[in-house]
Amino acid sequence: MKRFILLAGICILSGLQANAQGWLEKMGKKVKEKTVENVEERIEQNTENAINKELDKAEKAVKQSDDRDNSDSSDANEGKASNGAKQTKLEGTSQYDFVPGNKILYFEDFSQDAIGDFPAQWTSNGSGEVKTVNIAPGRWLHLNGEDAVYCYMKEIEFPDNFIIEFDLIPDNQFDYGIELTLYQEDKSDPKELNDHLYPGIGGIQIVPKKDGWETKGYHTDKDWLTGNASRNPIIQEELNHVIVWIQKRRVRIYHQGAKVLDAPTNIYPETKFDRLRFSGWDRHSSPYVSNLKITTAASDTRSKLITEGKLVTYGITFDVNKADIKPESYGTLKSIADVLKENPDIKIKIEGHTDSDGDAAANLELSKLRADAVKKQLSTGFGIETARMQTAGAGENIPISPNDTPANKATNRRVEITKL
Structure with a gap:
C-alpha cells in the first residue's frame, strides 16, 4: 500500500513537472512574442515620432518661406519696442513709395x-x-x-x-x-x-x-x-x-x-x-x-536734413496715446534711413512732440517713448547705427500752432529730426 502511494505520488509529481515545463515553455513563448511585439510597436512609434518631427520642421520651414514671400505686401508684423511696449514692425517693398509732406x-x-x-x-x-x-x-x-x-x-x-x-x-x-x-x-x-x-x-x-x-x-x-x-x-x-x-x-x-x-x-x-x-x-x-x-506731398528729405539741418515730419504716425508706429510710416522712415546711409558721418537727434490734450507729464513721457521707437525702427529695420542717433521728448512744450482746433493739434503732433 505504501509502495502504491509512493508510486502514485511520483507519477503526480512527474505530471506536474511536465505540465510546469509545458506551461513555462508556453509562457516563455508568449513573453517572447510580447517582447517582440512591444519592440516592434516601440520602433513603429519612434519612427512615427521622427517622421512627425521632420514634417513639423518642413512645415515650419515652408511657413517661414511663405512669410518672407508675403512680407512684400504686408506691413503688419509685430515686434517689441525698446521700451517694452508692443510695436508694429515695419516692412515694405519698392512699390510702397508713399511719403507724406511737411505741411x-x-x-x-x-x-x-x-x-x-x-x-x-x-x-x-x-x-x-x-x-x-x-x-x-x-x-x-x-x-x-x-x-x-x-x-x-x-x-x-x-x-x-x-x-x-x-x-x-x-x-x-x-x-x-x-x-x-x-x-x-x-x-x-x-x-x-x-x-x-x-x-x-x-x-x-x-x-x-x-x-x-x-x-x-x-x-x-x-x-x-x-x-x-x-x-x-x-x-x-x-x-x-x-x-x-x-x-x-x-x-x-x-x-x-x-x-x-x-x-x-x-x-x-x-x-x-x-x-x-x-x-x-x-x-x-x-x-x-x-x-x-x-x-x-513728399518733401525733399535730403534738402531738409542735409542743407537746412532739420526735418519736421508728419509721416511717422502712432497709435493714440501709444508709441506704436503705424505701418504707413514705412516710406518716411526709409527716406530718412537712405539719407543717413548716403551720409555716414551725419549724426541726428530724434525729438517727439505731442499736442496739449491730456496730462502734461504723460505727454512728455509719451513723446520720449515715441522718439525711442523711431530710433529703434531706424536701427533694427534699416541698419542705422544706434550711436549715430540721440533721442529726446518735448511733450506739449514746443507747439507750432495753438492747440485750439483738430488741424492745429495735428500740426503739433510731429517728429523732428535735427542734424547734430
Whole structure:
C-alpha cells in the first residue's frame, strides 16, 4: 500500500513537472512574442515620432518661406519696442513709395463735435451723426443716410501735388458703399451742399469697394477717365486706412501697406481742386469715417536734413496715446534711413512732440517713448547705427500752432529730426 502511494505520488509529481515545463515553455513563448511585439510597436512609434518631427520642421520651414514671400505686401508684423511696449514692425517693398509732406492743409477727427450731433463744419442732404465705435478710438462720422452726400463747407487750397488720408470702417452691408470726391467748384453756381452726381466743373471720384478700387476722373461734357484695381480691397467691419496721392494728373492709392492703384492720367489737366465730399448714391451701407488728413506731398528729405539741418515730419504716425508706429510710416522712415546711409558721418537727434490734450507729464513721457521707437525702427529695420542717433521728448512744450482746433493739434503732433 505504501509502495502504491509512493508510486502514485511520483507519477503526480512527474505530471506536474511536465505540465510546469509545458506551461513555462508556453509562457516563455508568449513573453517572447510580447517582447517582440512591444519592440516592434516601440520602433513603429519612434519612427512615427521622427517622421512627425521632420514634417513639423518642413512645415515650419515652408511657413517661414511663405512669410518672407508675403512680407512684400504686408506691413503688419509685430515686434517689441525698446521700451517694452508692443510695436508694429515695419516692412515694405519698392512699390510702397508713399511719403507724406511737411505741411498739413486740413485735418478732421470730429473731436470738437458732440457725440450724437452732425459735425459743425459739414453739411448733408441726409442723416449722419458723430459716434464712438468699439473697435477704434476717437470719434467717427456715421454716414447713415440713404442716397446722401456729405460736403465739407469750406474751400481747401489744394496744390498740384498732395496726399489725402482717411480711416474707414465699413459695416457688413458695405459693397460699393461710399465715394470720396475731390472737385473744382463752379464759381458761377457756388454751393455749400453740392448734391449733383458729379459735382463742380471737374474732379476725381475714389470708390473703395469690398472687391477692389475704382476711380473716375471727369470734366464738363467729357468722357470719364477711369481706373480699376483689385489688390487689397476694403475689409468689412475693420478699420481701413486709405491713402490717395494726387500728383497733377496721376492718382495713386495705398492700402494695407501696398500701392493698390496707379493711374498716370486719371485727372483732366485743367481741373483745380478746391472742395471735397463723401457720397453714397444708391447705397444701403452705413460706414464710419474719421481722421481725414490732407498734406502737401513728399518733401525733399535730403534738402531738409542735409542743407537746412532739420526735418519736421508728419509721416511717422502712432497709435493714440501709444508709441506704436503705424505701418504707413514705412516710406518716411526709409527716406530718412537712405539719407543717413548716403551720409555716414551725419549724426541726428530724434525729438517727439505731442499736442496739449491730456496730462502734461504723460505727454512728455509719451513723446520720449515715441522718439525711442523711431530710433529703434531706424536701427533694427534699416541698419542705422544706434550711436549715430540721440533721442529726446518735448511733450506739449514746443507747439507750432495753438492747440485750439483738430488741424492745429495735428500740426503739433510731429517728429523732428535735427542734424547734430
